[in-house]
Amino acid sequence: MIETYEAAVSYIHNRGQFKKIPTLQRMQKLLALLDSPQDKINAIHVAGTNGKGSTVAYLRNLFQAEGKTVGTFTSPFLITFNERISVNGNPISDATILELVNQVKPKADHLDATLAEGGPTEFEIITAMMFVYFAQNPVDVVLIEVGLGGLWDSTNVVKPQVSVITTIGYDHMRILGNTLSEIAQQKAGIIKQTVPVVIGNVSDAAALKVILNTANKNHADSLIFNRDFKVENIKQFNWEEHFNYCSEQLNINDLSTTLLGDYQAQNAATAITAYLVYKQLAHELINTSIIKQGILQTTWPGRFERIHNNPTVVIDGAHNVPAVTELVTTLKKQFNHQKFRIVFAALADKQYQKMIELLLTVPDVEIYLTTFGTPHNRQNADMSKLIDLTHPQVRFIQNWSAALKTAMNHSKNGDLVLVTGSLYFISDVRRAVVK
Structure with missing residues (x-):
C-alpha cells in the first residue's frame, strides 16, 4: 500500500x-x-x-x-x-x-x-x-x-x-x-x-x-x-x-x-x-x-504561447525536425519584420543539429543554445560543441535562465524572443515565468 x-x-x-x-x-x-x-x-x-x-x-x-x-x-x-x-x-x-x-x-x-x-x-x-x-x-x-x-x-x-x-x-x-x-x-x-x-x-x-x-x-x-x-x-x-x-x-x-x-x-x-x-x-x-x-476558445500551453510582453516572449515545444520546419515557416510568414532571439535546448536523442540549421534560416536571428534539467534517463544535447560548426550569431550559455535573461535584455520593442526545443525544457521555462 x-x-x-x-x-x-x-x-x-x-x-x-x-x-x-x-x-x-x-x-x-x-x-x-x-x-x-x-x-x-x-x-x-x-x-x-x-x-x-x-x-x-x-x-x-x-x-x-x-x-x-x-x-x-x-x-x-x-x-x-x-x-x-x-x-x-x-x-x-x-x-x-x-x-x-x-x-x-x-x-x-x-x-x-x-x-x-x-x-x-x-x-x-x-x-x-x-x-x-x-x-x-x-x-x-x-x-x-x-x-x-x-x-x-x-x-x-x-x-x-x-x-x-x-x-x-x-x-x-x-x-x-x-x-x-x-x-x-x-x-x-x-x-x-x-x-x-x-x-x-x-x-x-x-x-x-x-x-x-x-x-x-x-x-x-x-x-x-x-x-x-x-x-x-x-x-x-x-x-x-x-x-x-x-x-x-x-x-x-x-x-x-x-x-x-x-x-x-x-x-x-x-x-x-x-x-x-x-x-x-x-x-x-x-x-x-x-x-x-x-x-x-481552444488554448494549448507551450504551443506558440505568448508568456511575456515588452519584450514579447513566446514558447513553443517544437521538439523534432518536422515541428521546427513548421515553426520556421510561421516565423518567416507572419513575423517577417522583427528581429528574432531564439533560446533553444533539446534532448540528445533528437536531430538537434538539423533543427538548429533550420532555425538559422530565419532572417535576422540570434540563437542562444542552452541546457535544462532533463527527466530521468534522458540527456541534454551537447550544444557547447556546436558553436564553431554553426554560425557567428550562435552562442552557448549553460544555464537556460541566464540565456533567456540575456535574450530578453538585448531585445527591443518589436523584437520576438522565442523559447523552443524539448517539451521538458518548455515546461521548465513556463513554470518559472508564468505565475
Missing part, C-alpha cells in the same frame, strides 16, 4: 520505460486483471508525429462548447503529472492519483512475479490508471493521445468511435523506423476494424499509401486532408489565425484560433472533421456556432 502522492508518482517513474520486444499482451493482461476498463469508455484515439496535442485540445473544446463532459489522456505533462488525466481540462487530484496507483499496483506486482519479461512499463501503468479512472468516473467522451507510435502503444487496446492520424514525420526513428513509410505503418496501427479514420496533413505519398492500405484492410472509412476536407484563406492578425473550413458535408467561414501557424489551422480542420464523424455516428445535430466557439 502506497501512502502518499509523492510515493505514488515515484513508483510510476521508477518503472522501466521499454521492453526488448514490443507487444500489447502485457497491457491486455494487466487490464484483464482490472476488469477490462478500456471496454467501458467512449473514445477518440489520436496518433501522429506532431499535432496530436493541439488536435486533442481542439476536440476537447468542441465537445465542451456543446456542454459535454470530456476526459483527456495526454503526454508529456507541462506543469504537473496529474495533467495527463484530465476532465474538462482540469487535472485529476493528488488523492485520485494515489488511489489509482493503489488499484493498479497489486496487479502490476502479480505480473512482475509471473511474466518472464517482467511486469508493465511506466507508460503502461499510467495508461491503465487512465482507463480505470474513466471506467469508474464516466464522461461523455475520452480523447486518448498515443504516447509513441501507435501499433504497439499501450493505448492501442481501446476500440474508439473515431481514429485520428494527424501527421507523419521523422521522430523516434530508433523505435519507429527510418523511413516515413515505416513510421506511417506504426501510426496506422491504431486503425481498427470498421472504425472511421481521419487523416491530417500527411504530405508524403508513400506514407499516405501505407495508412490508406491499412484502412482498406480494416474496412475503415477514411477522410483525408486536402481530399475530403481542407482549409482556405488562412490569415493572421491580432495574434489570431483566421481561416475557412471546407468539406463535402459542411463549409464554415471565418473560423478563428489563438494557436498560430498554418499547421494549427490544419490541426483545427482535422479536429473538426473527427468531431463531425463522431456526431454523425451518434446521430447528433451539428451547430456551426458551437464549432466556431469551440475552436476560438
Whole structure:
C-alpha cells in the first residue's frame, strides 16, 4: 500500500520505460486483471508525429462548447503529472492519483512475479490508471493521445468511435523506423476494424499509401486532408489565425484560433472533421456556432504561447525536425519584420543539429543554445560543441535562465524572443515565468 502522492508518482517513474520486444499482451493482461476498463469508455484515439496535442485540445473544446463532459489522456505533462488525466481540462487530484496507483499496483506486482519479461512499463501503468479512472468516473467522451507510435502503444487496446492520424514525420526513428513509410505503418496501427479514420496533413505519398492500405484492410472509412476536407484563406492578425473550413458535408467561414501557424489551422480542420464523424455516428445535430466557439476558445500551453510582453516572449515545444520546419515557416510568414532571439535546448536523442540549421534560416536571428534539467534517463544535447560548426550569431550559455535573461535584455520593442526545443525544457521555462 502506497501512502502518499509523492510515493505514488515515484513508483510510476521508477518503472522501466521499454521492453526488448514490443507487444500489447502485457497491457491486455494487466487490464484483464482490472476488469477490462478500456471496454467501458467512449473514445477518440489520436496518433501522429506532431499535432496530436493541439488536435486533442481542439476536440476537447468542441465537445465542451456543446456542454459535454470530456476526459483527456495526454503526454508529456507541462506543469504537473496529474495533467495527463484530465476532465474538462482540469487535472485529476493528488488523492485520485494515489488511489489509482493503489488499484493498479497489486496487479502490476502479480505480473512482475509471473511474466518472464517482467511486469508493465511506466507508460503502461499510467495508461491503465487512465482507463480505470474513466471506467469508474464516466464522461461523455475520452480523447486518448498515443504516447509513441501507435501499433504497439499501450493505448492501442481501446476500440474508439473515431481514429485520428494527424501527421507523419521523422521522430523516434530508433523505435519507429527510418523511413516515413515505416513510421506511417506504426501510426496506422491504431486503425481498427470498421472504425472511421481521419487523416491530417500527411504530405508524403508513400506514407499516405501505407495508412490508406491499412484502412482498406480494416474496412475503415477514411477522410483525408486536402481530399475530403481542407482549409482556405488562412490569415493572421491580432495574434489570431483566421481561416475557412471546407468539406463535402459542411463549409464554415471565418473560423478563428489563438494557436498560430498554418499547421494549427490544419490541426483545427482535422479536429473538426473527427468531431463531425463522431456526431454523425451518434446521430447528433451539428451547430456551426458551437464549432466556431469551440475552436476560438481552444488554448494549448507551450504551443506558440505568448508568456511575456515588452519584450514579447513566446514558447513553443517544437521538439523534432518536422515541428521546427513548421515553426520556421510561421516565423518567416507572419513575423517577417522583427528581429528574432531564439533560446533553444533539446534532448540528445533528437536531430538537434538539423533543427538548429533550420532555425538559422530565419532572417535576422540570434540563437542562444542552452541546457535544462532533463527527466530521468534522458540527456541534454551537447550544444557547447556546436558553436564553431554553426554560425557567428550562435552562442552557448549553460544555464537556460541566464540565456533567456540575456535574450530578453538585448531585445527591443518589436523584437520576438522565442523559447523552443524539448517539451521538458518548455515546461521548465513556463513554470518559472508564468505565475
